[in-house]
Amino acid sequence: MTIKYSPDHQWIELNGQVGTVGITHHAQEALGDVVFVELPKVGNTYAAKDAAAVVESVKAAADVYMPAHGEVIEVNEALLADPSLANSDPQGAGWFFKIKLVNPAELDALMDEASYASFVA
Template sequence: MTVKYTPDHEWINIDGNSATVGITHHAQDALGDVVFVDLPEVGKAYAAKDAAAVVESVKAAADVYMPANGTVTEVNEELRADPSLANSDPLGAGWFFRMTLDNPAELDGMMDETSYTAFAAEAH
């Protein structure tokens, strides 16, 4: 499995043609306490950069973008029931959705952890 990062502060954990998507530590820090998530529709196909979900905090609301072309296969119902998981475990239990990738090679140009860490540090 490979984890990549987007400039919009999503992470994507890639396993073949499947992937899990969530928000990064930087994103949840910037948002503050997450109080609501609007998750995408299972079975719906999205294009890369489409707004697939929404995360709302006490400070702001932000879109969670589709990192690549694909179809949502599962949403995190535990996150819907307890949005604070996006704060307490954003890279684990706080994942947003799983998807099937139309073309995994689309993700080749995304940032790895080292590149993203440098990017996020500049974003402060």
């Protein structure tokens, strides 16, 4: 599986035509303790860079942007029940939603792990 990172601090893990999306470790550190998330509706379609979800912390609120054009096919219900998963396991149990990609080649424009690490350093 391939993981790519956006300049807006989202990650997407590609598995075939399906991408799992969440916020990066760097993003959750900058936000602080996450207290609320608003996830998109299953069936909604977004273009790359559209705001699809919201994450709120004790410090701030931030949009979660689509890393590529796609349709939301699943949301993380566990994250709704326990928003702190975005802090404790941002690139695991704290994922936000899954999308069916319209054009997986769009992910080529995103950063790999090494490039993202340099970006946030």
